[in-house]
Amino acid sequence: MREQELVQGNEACARGAIYAGCRFFAGYPITPSSEIMEYLARELPKVGGICLQMEDEIASLSAVIGASWGGAKAMTATSGPGFSLMQENIGYAAITETPCVIVDAQRAGPSTGQPTKASQGDVMQARWGTHGDHPIIVLTASWVREVFEMTVHAFNLSERYRVPVILLLDEVLAHLRENVVLPEPGELDVISRRHPERLENFKPFFDETMVTFGEGGRLMVTGMSHDEFGFPAQGKKAAEQLQRILKKIESRAEELAIYRAHYLDDADAVIVSYGITSRAVEESVRVLRAEGLAVGWLDLKTLWPFPEKLIRSCTEHAQYVLVPELNAGQLVREVERAVGGRVLVEHLGRLDGYLITPEEIAARVYDRVECLKGA
Amino acid sequence: MASEPREYLRIERLPHVWCPGCGHGMITHALACAMAELELDPKQTAVIGGIGCSGRTAFLFDMDSMHTTHGRAVVFATGLKLVRPALTIVLALGDGDAIGIGGNHFIHACRRNLDLTAIIYNNAIYGQTGGQVAPTTPPAKKSTTSPYGNLEHPFDIARLAIAAGATYVARTTSFDFADMVKFIKRGIQHKGFSVIEVLTHCPTYYGRLNDLRDPYEMLHTIKEQTVPIEEWDQLSEEERAGKIVIGELHRQVRPEFVESYYRLIAQMQRLQENSVDGH
Ligand SMILES: Cc1ncc(C[n+]2csc(CCOP(=O)(O)OP(=O)(O)O)c2C)c(N)n1
Ligand code: SF4
Numbered sequence: 001m002r003e004q005e006l007v008q009g010n011e012a013c014a015r016g017a018i019y020a021g022c023r024f025f026a027g028y029p030i031t032p033s034s035e036i037m038e039y040l041a042r043e044l045p046k047v048g049g050i051c052l053q054m055e056d057e058i059a060s061l062s063a064v065i066g067a068s069w070g071g072a073k074a075m076t077a078t079s080g081p082g083f084s085l086m087q088e089n090i091g092y093a094a095i096t097e098t099p100c101v102i103v104d105a106q107r108a109g110p111s112t113g114q115p116t117k118a119s120q121g122d123v124m125q126a127r128w129g130t131h132g133d134h135p136i137i138v139l140t141a142s143w144v145r146e147v148f149e150m151t152v153h154a155f156n157l158s159e160r161y162r163v164p165v166i167l168l169l170d171e172v173l174a175h176l177r178e179n180v181v182l183p184e185p186g187e188l189d190v191i192s193r194r195h196p197e198r199l200e201n202f203k204p205f206f207d208e209t210m211v212t213f214g215e216g217g218r219l220m221v222t223g224m225s226h227d228e229f230g231f232p233a234q235g236k237k238a239a240e241q242l243q244r245i246l247k248k249i250e251s252r253a254e255e256l257a258i259y260r261a262h263y264l265d266d267a268d269a270v271i272v273s274y275g276i277t278s279r280a281v282e283e284s285v286r287v288l289r290a291e292g293l294a295v296g297w298l299d300l301k302t303l304w305p306f307p308e309k310l311i312r313s314c315t316e317h318a319q320y321v322l323v324p325e326l327n328a329g330q331l332v333r334e335v336e337r338a339v340g341g342r343v344l345v346e347h348l349g350r351l352d353g354y355l356i357t358p359e360e361i362a363a364r365v366y367d368r369v370e371c372l373k374g375a
Numbered sequence: 376m377a378s379e380p381r382e383y384l385r386i387e388r389l390p391h392v393w394c395p396g397c398g399h400g401m402i403t404h405a406l407a408c409a410m411a412e413l414e415l416d417p418k419q420t421a422v423i424g425g426i427g428c429s430g431r432t433a434f435l436f437d438m439d440s441m442h443t444t445h446g447r448a449v450v451f452a453t454g455l456k457l458v459r460p461a462l463t464i465v466l467a468l469g470d471g472d473a474i475g476i477g478g479n480h481f482i483h484a485c486r487r488n489l490d491l492t493a494i495i496y497n498n499a500i501y502g503q504t505g506g507q508v509a510p511t512t513p514p515a516k517k518s519t520t521s522p523y524g525n526l527e528h529p530f531d532i533a534r535l536a537i538a539a540g541a542t543y544v545a546r547t548t549s550f551d552f553a554d555m556v557k558f559i560k561r562g563i564q565h566k567g568f569s570v571i572e573v574l575t576h577c578p579t580y581y582g583r584l585n586d587l588r589d590p591y592e593m594l595h596t597i598k599e600q601t602v603p604i605e606e607w608d609q610l611s612e613e614e615r616a617g618k619i620v621i622g623e624l625h626r627q628v629r630p631e632f633v634e635s636y637y638r639l640i641a642q643m644q645r646l647q648e649n650s651v652d653g654h
Contacts, residue, residue, distance in 0.1 A: 024458055045643040050457050050636060054450070055483040062447040062480075066454030069441065070462075074454070092444050213439040214459045216418040220434065222442035231388070231434070 007180050009173040010035035010077075012144045013103055014043070015182060016151030017075050020190055022101070023049035024067035024074040026060040028082055031116045032171040033105040036077040057082035061089040061102065068098050069221060071212035073155055073192075077103035079171075080122060081112060083129070090164055091130035092223045097162035097205060097245060099193055101154045104166060105174040108326075108353045117353025118171040120275055120326040126166045127304045133242060135249040137161070137256060138304035140168040142278040144178040149188065150258075150301060156191040157256065162208050163249055168303070170276045170326070172355060203228035205241065208248070250305050257307035260299040261314065263289065267296025269320040269369050272311065272335050274300040276355060277324050283358035284365070293369055303331065311338035320368050324348040324356045344368070378414050380407035385437045392431055396590030398549035398575030402496055403432050405555035406465065413560055420463045423452045425477065427469030427503045428577075429496035446477025449484040452491050460633045463492075463563060470497040470511040474530050478510070485539035485568055489632045492562040492569045495532055498577035506580025517584040532572045537625045542567035544625040549575040550598040551621070558623065566631050574601070574619065 007015075014036045017025070025044060027037040037053065044051040050067075054060045060076045067074040078086065083104045093100050106122045108114040122129075126138045137157050141150040150167055158165040196202040196209040204211060204219055206228040211217035220230035225238035233241065249256070262285065264270065273281040278299045288295040298314050300307070311334075315321050321343050323332040332347040339345055348364055350356050384407055393399050410420065417438040424433030426445035433440040439462075443451045452464050473481050473495050484491070500518055501507040508518040508525055511532065515524040533546040543565040545558035555573060562569030576582065576593040587593045602610065604622030 024454065026454060045636075045640045046647050048640055048644065050640075052453075052457070055479050058447060059450040059453075059480055059483070062443070062450035063454035063457075066441075066451035066456075067458045068454075069451075070455045070458035072458040088444055089447070212459075213421055213441075213455060214419060214462050217439065218417075218437055219439045220442075221440070222433075223444060224442065 002181050002184065004179045004181055006177050007144055007182065008035060008177045009144050009147050009169060009175060010105070011039055012148040012180070012182065013077070013151045013167070013169065014039035016148035017101070017155070018043060018047060019148070019183065019188070020152040020155035021073045021192065022075050022155060023047070024064065024072040025050070025076065026052045026054050026063035027076050027078065028054050028057045028060050030079045030082050032107060032174040033077045033079050033103060036103060057085040058088060061086045064100050065089060065093055065098050068100050069213050073099070073159065075101040075103065077105065079105050079107045079116070080109045083122060083125065087129040091132060091134055093164040094130065094134035094136060094245070095223055095225070096221050098164065099158040099162055100164050101151070101158055102164060102166045103169060105169040105171060107171050108351070114353045116171050118276060118326060118355060119353070120170060120277065120330070122168060123303060123327065123330040126168055133246060135163050135245050136304055137163055137165045137249060137302070138168060139165065139258070139302055140275040141173065141301065142275055142299070144176060145180040145182065147173065148182050152188050152190065153258070156189065159193040160191050160208065161248060162193065162210055168275060173276050204230050253305035253307055254309055256302055256305060257310050258301035259307065259310065262297040262299070264296035264298065264314050266294050267318055268294040269322065269365050270296045270298060270315050270318045271322045271324065271361065271365065272298045272300065273324055274303060274331065277326060280356050280358045280361055281324065284361035287358065287362050288365055291366070293366065295365060306334045308338040311335055315339050315343055318343055319372050321345040322348060322361070322365055324361055326350055326356065378411050380404065380411045383407045383410045383417060383437060384435055388434060391435060393428060394579045396578045397428070398498065398577070398594070399429055399432070399496055401549045401552065402494060402555060402573050402575060403435060405552060406494065406559055408556045409559035409563065412556065413563060415463055419461055420465070421455070422465050422467060423448045424467040425469060425472035427472045427501070429467055429469035430472060432467035446472050446475070447480060448472070449477065449491070449493060450480050453484065453487070453489055456489050456491060457633055457636065460637065465563065466491060466493040468493055468495050469502070470495060470499065470532065471501045471509045474532055474535065475510045482535070482539040485536050485541035485570070487632045488540060488542055488568045488629055490566050492559070492571070494559060495570065495572045496575055497532060497572055498575050498581060500577050500581040502577045502580055506584060518580070519584070533570065533624050536570040541570045541625070542627040542629050543569035545623045546572040546574070546621045548597050548601055548621065549573055550594050561623070565626070567629060
C-alpha cells in the first residue's frame with residue numbers, strides 16, 4: 001500500500017502533467033495558478049523537460065503550440081486575466097489541430113476582479129472565448145486526486161484527438177491541500193499522438209494522425225482556413241475542413257462525457273454540479289437523503305462538449321433540477337436547453353468569492369420540493 | 376541537401392500574393408540564396424512567419440513552415456527550437472508584426488538569445504491591411520491613418536535589437552542584394568538571436584501615399600538614405616541627420632539559451648542518477 005501524502009491542487013496538476021508525459025511548459029505568474037509553474041520549473045529539467053516563464057500569457061500559449069509542433073506534450077496554466085490573453089492562440093491551436101493543455105484556475109472576475117477568490121465564471125469563456133466556431137474540450141475537477149486524474153486525461157484527449165483541452169480549476173481547489181494517494185506509474189492510461197504509417201502522400205490536416213517538425217514532412221501550418229495539406233482554402237473547402245474538426249469533437253460528446261451519477265434512479269430532484277461546488281453538493285445530498293428526499297446528483301467532469309443526452313436522460317423523471325455554480329448563471333443555460341422546458345431548472349449562484357454552502361443547496365432543494373408537492 | 380535556391384522553394388505554389396514591384400520577393404529570394412549557399416538540409420530547416428504580407432514568406436519555402444499569429448512568430452519559434460534544437464529556424468517578420476504588436480515578444484527574444492534568425496521586412500508601413508501607420512513610419516510621412524503626416528517618433532529596429540540584447544544585428548536594404556544574402560547567412564551561422572533588418576519598399580501603399588509610385592525610384596530613395604557603417608563613423612552629427620546606418624552593426628558572444636537549458640537538464644539528470652546510485 002502506498003502511503004497518503006498531503007498534496008496541493010496545483011501540485012497535483014503539475015504532477016499529473018509529468019505523469020502524462022508533459023515535457024514543455026510555458027507560463028506567466030498569476031495567482032492562483034503560479035504553483036504549477038513553480039513546481040514544473042523545479043521538476044521538469046529532472047525528467048528532460050523544459051519550463052519557461054514567458055513575457056505574458058500570449059507568449060506562453062504561443063510557445064506551447066510551437067513546442068507541440070516540435071513533438072512535445074505541452075501545457076500552460078493561468079487564471080482569468082491570463083486566460084483572456086490566451087484566447088487568440090486557443091483559436092490557432094483549434095484550427096491547426098494542435099494538441100495542448102491549458103489550465104485555468106478560475107478567480108472571480110471580470111478583469112482583475114477579486115484577487116483571488118474562487119469562481120466558476122470562465123465556463124462560457126472556455127467554450128466560446130476565441131472567435132469563430134471551433135472545437136474544444138473542457139474538463140474540470142473537484143478533489144485533489146481528481147485534479148491529477150483530469151490533468152492526465154486532458155493530455156490523453158488532446159493528443160488523441162489533436163484538439164486543445166482546457167482544464168478548469170478554481171482558487172480553492174488550486175490551493176487546497178488534501179491527503180491523497182496519487183496514481184502509481186502504469187495505473188492510469190497515458191495516450192500519445194498517433195503518427196501516420198508513412199510520410200509519402202500523407203495529409204497533415206485530414207485525420208488525427210500527426211507529423212511534427214524536423215521529420216521531413218514539409219509541413220505547412222497556418223491559422224488561415226486550409227485544405228488537408230495545410231495551404232489556404234476558402235469557400236466550400238474551408239467549410240468542409242471546419243465541419244470536420246467540429247464534428248471530430250461534437251460527435252463524440254457522449255463518449256467524452258466523464259461524470260459521476262448518484263441516486264438518479266428514483267430522483268424527483270436532480271442537482272447538476274461540477275468543480276469545487278460538487279463538494280458542497282455531496283454534503284447537501286447526504287443531508288437531504290437522510291431527510292427522506294429523493295434527490296439525485298449528477299457530478300460533471302466534462303463540461304464541453306456538453307453532454308446533452310446525458311442530462312436529458314438523467315432528468316427524465318425529475319420534477320426539479322438545480323444547478324449551483326459560482327457565477328451568475330452559465331452552465332445552467334445548457335442544462336435548461338437540454339431539458340427543453342420539461343422540468344423546472346433553477347440556478348443557485350454566488351458572486352462574493354465565497355463557496356456555495358451545503359446548507360444553501362439543501363435549503364433551496366428542500367423548499368422547492370415541498371412547494372412542488374403542494375402544487 | 377539542396378544547393379540551388381529554387382530547390383528550397385515551393386515553386387508549384389507560385390505565383391506569390393505580393394504586388395508587382397514589392398520588395399518582399401527580393402528578400403525571399405535572398406533568403407533562398409543564403410540557404411542554398413549554406414547548403415542547409417531542408418529537412419532540418421524551418422521558416423516561421425508572422426501575419427502580414429511579409430509573413431506569407433512561410434508558404435513559399437519547401438520545408439516545415441508555420442504561419443503563426445500576428446506578432447507571435449518569435450515565441451512559436453522559441454517553443455519549437457527548445458524541443459527541436461537541431462532545427463535551423465528562420466523568422467520572416469513585418470515591421471508592424473515584429474515591433475508593433477509583437478514588440479514585447481521581440482525584445483524578450485533578443486534578451487533570451489535563442490539561436491534563431493529573424494529577418495525583418497521593414498517597409499515602414501502596414502502593407503497587408505492597406506497602408507496604415509507603423510511604429511517605423513518616419514515623421515511627417517503619410518499613411519491611411521496618418522493622412523496629415525505622421526506625428527510620432529519611429530523605432531530604429533536595429534538599435535532596439537542591440538539594446539534588447541540580440542547578439543547579431545545587421546541592417547541593409549532590398550537594393551543591396553549581395554549584402555542581404557551575406558547578412559542572412561551570417562545570421563544563420565551565428566549562434567544566438569540574429570536580427571537582419573531589411574529596409575524595403577511597399578510601392579502599393581507607402582509609395583502611392585508618399586509620391587513614390589515607381590518601385591524602382593522607391594528602391595533608390597531608400598538606398599540614398601543609407602550610409603555604410605564604415606563611413607558612418609566619419610560623419611558629423613549634422614551629416615548623419617536623416618541618414619540611416621547600414622551594415623553589420625553588432626556581434627557579441629553570449630550564452631545561447633537552448634544550450635544553457637540543455638546543460639541544466641544534463642546537470643539535473645546527473646544529480647538524479649547520482650542520488651539513485653547513492654541509495
Ligand atoms: C491581432 C491582430 N490584429 C490585427 C491584425 C490585422 N493585421 C494583419 S497584417 C497587419 C499589419 C501588417 O504590417 P507589417 O507587419 O508591417 O507587415 P507587411 O504587411 O507590411 O509586410 C495587421 C495589423 C491581425 N491579423 N491580428
Ligand atoms: S501591399 Fe505593399 S508590402 Fe504588401 S505586397 Fe503589396 S507592395 Fe508588398
